Amino acid sequence: MSLKIINLGGVSVQRNMFVYETPDEAIIFDCGIGFPEVSNYGVDILIPDFTYLYQIKDKIKALVLTHGHDDHYSATPFLLQKIPLKIYAHPLVREFLKNKIEDFKDLKDYSFNDIAPGIEFTIGKNFKIIPYRVNHSVPNTLGFYIVTPFGTVVHQSDFKFDFTPVMDKPADVREIASLSKQYKPVLMLSDGLGSTSDGFTETEMKIEETFDSILSSSQGKQVFITTISSNISRIQQAINSAKKFGRKVVISGRSIEQNVEVAVNQGLIKNNEIVVEDFEAKKLPPETLLYILPGTYGQENSGLSRVAEGRHKQIKLKEGAVVIFSGDPIPGMEAPIDTLIEKLVLRGAEVIYSQLQDDLHVSGHGSRGDLALMAHLVSPKYLCPIGSSIKHIRAYRDLMVDSGFNQDQIIELLDTDSMVVSENVVKKGEQYPVKEIYVDNNQTKTLVEDIVIKDRKLMSESGVIFVVIPVRGGKLDTKTNPEIYTRGYIYVKENLSLIKGMKNNVESTIKSFGKDNNDIQQIKKSVEKSLNKHLYKRVGEVPIIVVETIEL
């Protein structure tokens, strides 16, 4: 008898999803999307691999959401397409999620249960859960003591400590510690992303001073601030700063408008009387406005990108406008941001980004100090870094060893590992392989099979050749010549001799089978093999070769 903990999002900063499973019940923590790295092969998002959930469908009692970031809750509608769910979430997350759900049709039943720091709740017979407050770059982020018959586990997803937060209260440090005394947790799953950053993550408070200082020297200029749409407190700081300098605020972009509306309804946003609608903004001089827009990652169709390209319907960039990037790039994703910055520069904007100016952004994730403080407040028997890459997992382990834990107390959940909690001991369990699940985030939210992605990758590197062999009544038609079509391999006009060589190769392979051999599958295979060899020898590089037939 034991508690299994299974990671269905893979070793990843994003696509967060963990299953806590006892012999008769299971609950899920988080259900987030991910963003493809580097090249996207035409897919916009990644979601966790739900396959295992379908197998234990009847055991699933609930989905608990830790906070309102896309990589923790936005894959929920995809799961709702397949199984009904009871969702436990803070009202802020609930409302964010409701807005996402609107884009989906034919969902199974779902219901919401509100949760809040300090308010204990139980799920099924096995799970007593006590949420507590932590800080992060979205308000009302929670950590959880999960009390089960097999031991108490702390699920501490993304967090930092901020003792002077903008909108939230500081993390419940005293409560976290006293729950530890009471429940003696055997294991904590902890955010490990900041394990390579020294010290403590700085407070959000200081960002407003930066906004103030930029606005004080931007009189007579249009000002734009871009940040991620869930960062309600950053948006509040922009509003506060605008108020001090007598500017009205324009908030533009579907997701950011929705989130601000939710936050206003929940009493989180102050000074929002200076926020004006588009039609009012049009009557005001642009240089008396502060625009808050999405686009901090350089997203192709974001509000700021449209402004930078002169194709935003409501907002025109004026020469000399000040544009503030209040967010950090996801490592490896700098290129689209630089492209956006450069478009703005070329339109005459003065762009302010983190290499030019300090204190434009602070991370939502705790640094080494925060991570160690949390580990010592909770003092579990075992620690397991999550929401991290392998690099951060190893740095977290080494940090905890430096901080007084033993190396065997740190569990590195690699690849497809799971954990088993039983009799106050945590061990690695069975392997739970997960696939990359790609979604084309178009209107139909199509899932794209990974074989298709593999083909796209191969074609992107060296193109494709189609060889079409004529058959008649299922038999080889030797009177008609096979045809070769290519795309993305070589520039046909300049390589007619190469095409000719390919044709000769295919024809001689077919001939070698003799007139009466009609094992079409075998012929197709041989044609591919021989052409592959021919091209490798001649060009040194071979594209995807697809051999097909045409029935005459």
Added chain:
Amino acid sequence: MSLKIINLGGVSVQRNMFVYETPDEAIIFDCGIGFPEVSNYGVDILIPDFTYLYQIKDKIKALVLTHGHDDHYSATPFLLQKIPLKIYAHPLVREFLKNKIEDFKDLKDYSFNDIAPGIEFTIGKNFKIIPYRVNHSVPNTLGFYIVTPFGTVVHQSDFKFDFTPVMDKPADVREIASLSKQYKPVLMLSDGLGSTSDGFTETEMKIEETFDSILSSSQGKQVFITTISSNISRIQQAINSAKKFGRKVVISGRSIEQNVEVAVNQGLIKNNEIVVEDFEAKKLPPETLLYILPGTYGQENSGLSRVAEGRHKQIKLKEGAVVIFSGDPIPGMEAPIDTLIEKLVLRGAEVIYSQLQDDLHVSGHGSRGDLALMAHLVSPKYLCPIGSSIKHIRAYRDLMVDSGFNQDQIIELLDTDSMVVSENVVKKGEQYPVKEIYVDNNQTKTLVEDIVIKDRKLMSESGVIFVVIPVRGGKLDTKTNPEIYTRGYIYVKENLSLIKGMKNNVESTIKSFGKDNNDIQQIKKSVEKSLNKHLYKRVGEVPIIVVETIEL
């Protein structure tokens, strides 16, 4: 009558190439390769667009190379495939280049002229050139006063000031200033890449202390250092540190071995008696060795990658080995480095990289302090940042304005801009458009046409569909059905109805032309257009559609 300055590498940190052209003569500065950003679409390197050079072929008097970095000299053999060249370079660069040239066949004539700091030389009738020493991450990097009848221009490519360099002497600050007094330069083209980095770039000297400190705590462990192969002084520091701790040094990798051999021959490397060959290394305990390997950018087939994947023929990684990354990622290229780090971690190595440890690397490029110092030493009438992105160009302009220059003294060379120097004034000149020239760096060094790259990009995003229409004697064969083949679009097995819909669409388009219409071009166009529309409506996304015929 004027001097034209044309940038053939585009606005780019890499692919450096500038042409200085008078009415009757032209010289070229640098001829470097670039590396593709983000996804590579099967190409390995980019080279400058030589088209304009072919046009002025007979005017070209020489190629001058500033320093021994790939992005400044390694495209030279590609140019030598088309035109003969007199090459002016420091002996170090000459030898580096000779090693590159070995991989190429059928080159035009070329000859080398050695240059050195302080030794004036003339090219043709128009160019008197005075090289001076600067510092950078490869020794013997030069800047140039170019004295012409139309004014003196300073060509100050990549540089920093290092007053305690490892191998070089400090930059010739007094000489740079006195040449300015003598020649009163009208323009300086200056490295601008560090314009977003505060202060002065730190000295290379401190890196050795870092190596020492890591080696002092790595007794009994195998140690690896990876750095870029041209960074001779970094390699020297690794050797020095190994010597202090009684380690022998193994240098492995073609490019790094070649460069070290050149440096040894030129008397640049000391303590090289502790460098051992592979066969000697095999007899020594691995934990008494220091390995110097390429792989600092996570290159797929680099020595360190092969070690990390357990497929290096000579070198086996032992559990607990220490691996030091002494180099910074190119921004936006972090992903492959992280992948390499993670492979090493999974094999049990302790990996030390810049987020974990300070002073593992210093940039080769001057920061804001260096850039301003150079501007004031040279004190030209106009300044033009090069080797930079638009972001850095703008930051350089703003820095120079803060440093006392007027905004109109800074020339922002954007996109396809050129400059014209005449009568002590610099103006922007004609546009010189350059294309992206891609090279498949295989044995044949094939140039890949940009139309092929475009096709690969499109196919990578949504795949390809081939529609094959049967024709007989150039006329539509209505008795045979057209066939549709697809790759990378959808997973065919799960979308039979979609394929069927496509076939119906194609067949009905063909039918609509009537039996006797044999305008095949027109039919092909209509089939494509109609299928495009059909798929857009049904799927919301359309791949490349190629309509071809097969002659029966």
